[in-house]
Amino acid sequence: MARAKFTTTFLDKTPMSGGLASFRFAKPRGFEYVAGQWFVLSIPSPTGTLSKPFTYSSSPTEPFLMMTTRLSGSDYKNALDALQPGTEVEMDGPGGRFTLDPARERVAFLAGGVGVTPIRSMLRFLADAPAATTPRLVAFYGNLDETHIPFAEEFVEFEQKLGLRTVHVLTQPGEAWTGHKGFITADVIKAELDDPTAWTFYTSGPPPMIEAMKKVLEICGVPAGNQIFEYFGAPGK
Structure with missing residues (x-):
């Protein structure tokens, strides 16, 4: 439209x-x-x-x-x-062009906090209108702690309906937390994906986060053609 x-x-x-x-x-x-x-x-x-x-x-x-x-x-x-x-x-x-490419067979999302909004849009669409084939989906999701995860319940639904694997990364988790702590790093991605270069990464968030994730993906060896970004607050948007 x-x-x-x-x-x-x-x-x-x-x-x-x-x-x-x-x-x-x-x-x-x-x-x-x-x-x-x-x-x-x-x-x-x-x-x-x-x-x-x-x-x-x-x-x-x-x-x-x-x-x-x-x-x-x-x-x-x-x-x-x-x-x-x-x-x-x-x-x-x-x-905007931050949209899913149906030709991509492996899709990884990188998001933190409110930067998850376009990703929630995509996942809700896939869950509501499933295609003949759904790509393999992984979401690296950074937040403050267990109580500050936007759309947490829906992500559980997406895991059940779409086979999504959500990798939570928390900066200040509770004592019982056994997942990743800190920020989304190359080490986190390499620990969760056997071959990051085979995945297409969709990253959304403010410019500082985008620039940080570009460096992370460079360390992981992800080709430029497999990196798609959405800058929140970008001029002219």
Whole structure:
């Protein structure tokens, strides 16, 4: 679908752990997008209209449009948090090419915190509309601790429906944690994948994380053609 501006309605908000929240909006009849794409959301505020890009955390298979973000206390996020059901907002989209390539047979996701939003979109799409063949799927998922894992329950569902293998990497886990600790590193990837060069890596997050993951993938010897990135907060998005 070509990128276009349209007006829609705010439906509801679901608070999540770690200061995150998901916001749902009405999906116009006939509106289409691809899992992993992004849009610009313009909302009313006391100082006028404010705009910011987000990836869809919803899947095209769902009857609403959803985005998930951290409520940071900025003017924009405060206005977003104050939206009342029924408020009209403007969307500009869809855009972006951070989408699954059906030709890829082995897909590994690298994400941390709210950077998981386009990945949740892709996995929900695969779970709701299974294709004849589903790629082998691994998600390296970095978070603070066991209580700060966005969409944790859905990832369990994706593991059951899609054969997804989730590799959690926590920076401050509880004492009983037996998984990986710290950050996603080349050692973590090599410990979980026999041959990282055979996988296509989808990485989403803020620029510092993307740059760190580029170095990790370089150490792992992953070809440039097997590296796909989505920069959160990238200029011009």
